Amino acid sequence: MSANLKVERLRKVFSTGKAAIDDVSFSVPAGDIVVLLGPSGCGKTTTLRCVAGLEHPTSGEISIGPDVVSAPERGILVPPRQRNLGMVFQSYAVWPHMTVHQNVAYPLKTRGTPRGERNGKVADALELVGLSDYASRPVTQLSGGQMQRVALARSLVYQPQILLLDEPLSNLDAKLRLRLRDDLRKIIKKTGVTALYVTHDQAEAVVLGDRIGVMRDGKLLQMAPADELYNRPADLFVASFTGASNLVEGRVMAREGDFGQVDAKSGEKMSVWLPAGVQPGEAVKVAIRPENVRLGTNGAAEPNTFRARVSGTRYQGTQTVYELAMLGATIDALELGTRVRFPIGGEIDVVLPPVQCWAYPAQQTIESE
Amino acid sequence: MAADAAVASGVESIAQQTATKAPGSRGLLGWLWSAGLMLTLAFLVLYPVAMLLLGALTNTNPVVDGFGVFDLSVQNFSEVLANPNVHAALINSLVACTGGTALAVIIGLTFSWVVVRTDTPGKGFIAAASMLPLFVPPLVAAVAWSILASPKTGLLNILLNTVGIEWRFNAYTMTGLIVIFGIYYAPYVYMFTASALRNMDPSLEEAAEVSGASAVRTMFTVTFPLIAPAILSGMLLSFIVMLGIYGIPAVLGTPGDIAVLTTYIFKLTAWSPPLYNTAAAVAIILMVVTGFLVWLQHKITSRRSYTTVAGKAFRPAQLKLGPWRYVTLALAIVYLLVVVVLPTLALIVAAFRRFLFIRDLASLFDMRQYGLLHFERLFANPLALRSIWNTMEVGLITAIVGGVVAFAIGYTINRTTLPMRKSIDVISTLPVAIPGLVIGVAYLWAWIGLPGGLYGTIWILALAFIARFMPDTVKALSTSLLQIHRELEEAAWICGKGLLGTIRSIVLPLARPGVIAAMTLLFILAIRELGSSLFLYTSNSMVMAVLLLDYYEGGNLGITAAFSIVQMILLAVLISVANLLSRGGSGDSSGVGRAG
Numbered sequence: 001m002s003a004n005l006k007v008e009r010l011r012k013v014f015s016t017g018k019a020a021i022d023d024v025s026f027s028v029p030a031g032d033i034v035v036l037l038g039p040s041g042c043g044k045t046t047t048l049r050c051v052a053g054l055e056h057p058t059s060g061e062i063s064i065g066p067d068v069v070s071a072p073e074r075g076i077l078v079p080p081r082q083r084n085l086g087m088v089f090q091s092y093a094v095w096p097h098m099t100v101h102q103n104v105a106y107p108l109k110t111r112g113t114p115r116g117e118r119n120g121k122v123a124d125a126l127e128l129v130g131l132s133d134y135a136s137r138p139v140t141q142l143s144g145g146q147m148q149r150v151a152l153a154r155s156l157v158y159q160p161q162i163l164l165l166d167e168p169l170s171n172l173d174a175k176l177r178l179r180l181r182d183d184l185r186k187i188i189k190k191t192g193v194t195a196l197y198v199t200h201d202q203a204e205a206v207v208l209g210d211r212i213g214v215m216r217d218g219k220l221l222q223m224a225p226a227d228e229l230y231n232r233p234a235d236l237f238v239a240s241f242t243g244a245s246n247l248v249e250g251r252v253m254a255r256e257g258d259f260g261q262v263d264a265k266s267g268e269k270m271s272v273w274l275p276a277g278v279q280p281g282e283a284v285k286v287a288i289r290p291e292n293v294r295l296g297t298n299g300a301a302e303p304n305t306f307r308a309r310v311s312g313t314r315y316q317g318t319q320t321v322y323e324l325a326m327l328g329a330t331i332d333a334l335e336l337g338t339r340v341r342f343p344i345g346g347e348i349d350v351v352l353p354p355v356q357c358w359a360y361p362a363q364q365t366i367e368s369e
Numbered sequence: 370m371a372a373d374a375a376v377a378s379g380v381e382s383i384a385q386q387t388a389t390k391a392p393g394s395r396g397l398l399g400w401l402w403s404a405g406l407m408l409t410l411a412f413l414v415l416y417p418v419a420m421l422l423l424g425a426l427t428n429t430n431p432v433v434d435g436f437g438v439f440d441l442s443v444q445n446f447s448e449v450l451a452n453p454n455v456h457a458a459l460i461n462s463l464v465a466c467t468g469g470t471a472l473a474v475i476i477g478l479t480f481s482w483v484v485v486r487t488d489t490p491g492k493g494f495i496a497a498a499s500m501l502p503l504f505v506p507p508l509v510a511a512v513a514w515s516i517l518a519s520p521k522t523g524l525l526n527i528l529l530n531t532v533g534i535e536w537r538f539n540a541y542t543m544t545g546l547i548v549i550f551g552i553y554y555a556p557y558v559y560m561f562t563a564s565a566l567r568n569m570d571p572s573l574e575e576a577a578e579v580s581g582a583s584a585v586r587t588m589f590t591v592t593f594p595l596i597a598p599a600i601l602s603g604m605l606l607s608f609i610v611m612l613g614i615y616g617i618p619a620v621l622g623t624p625g626d627i628a629v630l631t632t633y634i635f636k637l638t639a640w641s642p643p644l645y646n647t648a649a650a651v652a653i654i655l656m657v658v659t660g661f662l663v664w665l666q667h668k669i670t671s672r673r674s675y676t677t678v679a680g681k682a683f684r685p686a687q688l689k690l691g692p693w694r695y696v697t698l699a700l701a702i703v704y705l706l707v708v709v710v711l712p713t714l715a716l717i718v719a720a721f722r723r724f725l726f727i728r729d730l731a732s733l734f735d736m737r738q739y740g741l742l743h744f745e746r747l748f749a750n751p752l753a754l755r756s757i758w759n760t761m762e763v764g765l766i767t768a769i770v771g772g773v774v775a776f777a778i779g780y781t782i783n784r785t786t787l788p789m790r791k792s793i794d795v796i797s798t799l800p801v802a803i804p805g806l807v808i809g810v811a812y813l814w815a816w817i818g819l820p821g822g823l824y825g826t827i828w829i830l831a832l833a834f835i836a837r838f839m840p841d842t843v844k845a846l847s848t849s850l851l852q853i854h855r856e857l858e859e860a861a862w863i864c865g866k867g868l869l870g871t872i873r874s875i876v877l878p879l880a881r882p883g884v885i886a887a888m889t890l891l892f893i894l895a896i897r898e899l900g901s902s903l904f905l906y907t908s909n910s911m912v913m914a915v916l917l918l919d920y921y922e923g924g925n926l927g928i929t930a931a932f933s934i935v936q937m938i939l940l941a942v943l944i945s946v947a948n949l950l951s952r953g954g955s956g957d958s959s960g961v962g963r964a965g
Contacts, residue, residue: 054575080578087579093572097594106590107580154580164579 002194003065003161004030005051010060012046020046021057022218028162028211033188033195034223035209037202039241043218044198048164051196052087053080064161081110085162086155086193090170092147094139100126100150101135107158125157128187145176152184156191163188163195169204181207202242206230214238231356234275236285236364244287244358246331247366252280252359262286262359266328271303271354283362290321292356293333295342297349304352310342324350403789406781409774410796413836417811418803424649424814445650455651458633465546465618465629466611472551473607474600477558480701485566488687489694495701499559502552502708504944506897508616508914509933510553512921513712514540515620516719516930524715527733541625549621550611552708557610558603565599566592584688598669605666609659613804615900616914620921630655631806635903638810645814652810660802716937719930720744743927752908753932756916760896763830763912767895771835772888775842776880780872782843783850784858801840805900808837813904827910830902834895841894842887849883850876889947893940 005028012021021043028034036044049055050070051062056077062070064085069078094103104125108118126132129149134142139150148168155163168184169177185208188195199205205212206226213223214237222234233239240247250262250270260274262284272286297305308326320340324331333350335341342348426441449455480499484492502510517525518538526537539545573595577587593600618629628636630651637648690697719725721739732738747753775797781787782794800808812833816824823829853876861871877884899914906915913936920929 052575052579054578080575081581081583083579084581085579087576089572089576091570091572093570093576095573095576095591095595097597106577106582110581110583110586151576154576158581 002030002192004028005162005194005196006061006063007047007051008061008063010047010050010062011058012043012050012055013058019218021050024060024215024218024220026213026220026223028194028196030194031192032210033185033197033208035197035199035205035212036215036220037199037205037212037241038215039200042215044200044215045166047215048166048196048198051162052085052164053078053083083162084158084160085164086158086160087164088148088151088155088166088168090167092144092151092171094147094150094154096138096140098139099135100131100137100139100142103139103150104153104157107154111158113158121157122153125153128156128190129153130183143176144172145180148172148180152187156187156193159191160193163191163193165195165197167199168197170199170201177204184208214241216241232273233287233358236287236360237366239287239358239360240366243291244289246288246290246293246329248286248288248327248329248331249362250284250286250359252278252282252284255280259354260359264327268306268327270327270352270357272357272359273355274359278359278361284359285362285364286357286359288331288352288357290332290334292353293324293331294351294353295322295333295335295348297351302351304354304357306350306352308348308350310344310346310348313340313342313344315340324348326350399785399787403781403787403793406778406793407789407796410778410793413774413832413839414796414799417808417815417833417836418799420814421649421652421807421811424646425653428646445646446653449647449650449654454628454633458628458630458651459654461543461622461627462612462629462631464543465550465627466608468543468547469550469554469611470604470608472547473555474558474604476551476555476704477560477603478562478600480555480704481559481563481566483697483701485563486688487690487694487697489690489697489701491698491701495698496563498701498705498709499563500556501705502554503556504940505553505709505712506616506914506936506940507553507614508620508897508899508917509716509937510708510712511549511617511620512917512926512929512933513715514545514549515624515921516715516725516926517711518545519624522725524718524733540621541627543625543627545625546618546621546627549617552704553617554607554611557607558600561599561603561606562596565596569595602666602669605662605669609662609666612655612659612662613806613900615806615903616918619918623922631804631900634806634810638813638904648810649814652807656803656807659804659807663802713937716930716933719926720934721931722927725926743931747928747931747935752911753916756911756913757935759827759910760913763827763834764892764895766828766831767834767838768888768892770831771838771842771891772846772884774835775839775846775887776884778839779843779846779850780876783847784855784876797843798840800837803837805837805898806903808833809901809904812836812901824905825907825909827912829905830910830912831895833901833905834891834898837898837901838891838894842891845887845890846880846883849880849887852883853879886947889943893943893947896943897936897940 007027008025010021010024011019013019024043024047026034036047038044046055050057053069057070057072059072060070061068064083067078068074068076069083070076095106098106101122104122105118108121113121122135123132126135129152131146131149131153134146139147142150148171151168165184169180172180181204197205197208199208209226211223211225212229214221214229216237222229222238224232224234229238230242233242233244248264248270250264252274253261253263253269255274255278258273260272260278260280262270262272264270264286270286272284278284306326308324308331310322311325311330312323314321314323318338319334319336322333322335322342324333331350425445426443428442428444477499480495483489484496484499489495515523517523518540520526520537520539520541523538523540529537540549569592574587574591577591578584582590613631615631615635618627618632619635621627622629622632634648634651634655637644637651718733720743721741723738723740723742778793778797782790782797803811812829813824816822816829823832857879858871858875861875862868866874896912897914899918902912902915903918906912913932917929917932917936920932
């Protein structure tokens, strides 16, 4: 039923000459959920639409299970309706002139499923998404969240090999988004379908995805499970996009295995994690997440302990962001809790754990084009 | 601190201003203004319609008896409803309009789909071609087609004869009427469906495709059902216009003795003695049917639209037609040929040829047969010159008076909180449901019996046109008024300008392109209007459209064609001026449309 999806060296060049997707390769094992994450215009939706067959790639190969569905160089282009996949659109795309039942039954009708079997499957799908009581309603009477559930039922009712989801939650309000986000993963996992999910929302990606692929300017930068993405970002863009907002400039002085020593511009020495390929003598930017900055020491002498002055605080209710003047820069540190522990102007010791300080070549940038 | 003081006094004066009252709300002047507008509307719309109703309910002859005696009875209606001639006319009307509408839907829907959803080359050209028929006066189109496809002397039939084909075109049949209706009123369907297709979220179709539906199945189960309200709306509108049109059935129906409601009404008033009461009764039936259809169309258009807008900007997906895209292009070219090119050529041939009798193809290209004879004879007739002069005069009066009245109404409805503005809105929209011909009969009833009145002057024509095109003008002006942000006016009030001063210094300059466009539109509509002129002209107030029909009915196709060309050139010049003035604004074409 559910099949693995394989995308190899996919390229899509628009008529303007700009490459929307540039040499993207990845695969999704059967039953897994992979999320493509990136800012708008990074090519994630185009990639998804190429898999759906709604967009025609320029080159590269896409296969679903054993079948190659798209290989322009070999003249293979299977139309969407023959790819046996389900798709959920950002705008829901439920048909307003039909009832909930008619919407969900539509794909079965096009497949010529006999009425009895069809009704059973529609009922099952509606139960799966929690809309059993709404079958006879016109979809126009539903809320946005319910419409998206109809769209989900419609795309699952024929047990497709692959489920594609194109920012399915971005048109919903914040509260509904959180609920449907959790439900979505449960429902997808229950059916066991292979899923490819596109979003620009990190939180969504982390909750939903077995693995997350970060894209930028048509390139897939890193595809990994969420914890790897957050603890070992492949480059400066991934680090910064996933929230490592503090940057300290410096130069690599020595390397020892995966770690090394960096001299910050202000003169202090830091122990940092070094990705493969970064050599002594290279100018680097050290990225640190605000959540990984530890305020105060536990007494023992730890590496990367620095003296910092609190230059400002941003109280956010359940957490506080401290602006720390240190290492010749302003470093944000985030601490959970409703109490502000350090006053502005005070001096404190700050620990930057070396495993959570990542040094990237300085020429890498954090903006997408 | 001088600056502070100035600010403080500024604030104070603002406070005073708001404390007195916002301009354009109530007060005695406001009441007077509203009452004035209501009186104007009553004079233009309500009184003639009331008189029409009265006429239908009595047997008084307004010319002979004046308005002394009123025997109210529904006898006219019961007679009319029992009259087999009325039945025949009604059935003919319904058949012609239904057939014409069906053809219009096929053509309009096809071209809107071709333009919005396919990769056919030259789509800009096709889009323009699909709208062009709106600018051909229906009377002129009908005349041209009678030159092309009359059974004996039609140019197309001469062509068929030369190539040895037995079959003949015949425009003087029900089929001919249906085809001419269908091809000239397809733009209504096109306008509605093209914009609906453009606004449709493409993912609705993509979802069907991903669900396993083929392109054809998607079209019939998703695309067309989704734009069904737009199709229905365009259908009803074209039906309404066909039902109220006089020129085409008068030209094509009369030779074959096919009477429709409009031609039948005119026939009643042309008998001697004229049956004004019966005409009024039939006109009211026509008005009721039209009113019902307009109401239905309004219901459909105001219902929540199916076309949902997605979160992100989209452009409609385009179907790659492959070699078929040249077929669709060819279809559009054929349409343009049939609707514009052939009729124009026919008019030119007929206008410049001494005798329309053409033995064979060689004779068609024999230059010795051509000359300015018909134009010379046309301009030698003082009535022709007078009709051109009258038409321009009527057009000018209609444009200026109608424009001013419509601006006053549009501003009152959209920009003030004056009393009675809801009623003003409703009454000014009322003429939408009254076919031009019915307005003509109503004005006839309203003024023919009053001695020394309007009847027989060009003013009655102008007033009838103002009433008839009031909804279109008010709507066009309201659109341009609504584009001026309210705060621009409020800023002027704050600066101390009064209401009139604000209108003069802020609203009028900003709305000027819209006002000028609306007035030009009125001018154009007025000079081509036939239906209501028929009942209101006298030899002193003869207008072009009526005289053109007279020439046609007198059997002189040469002069008719020459006069048609004169009228077309005049219109073309005016439309280009209008386009220049409104700088490519296309919002007004619907107005040209409804006038038929």
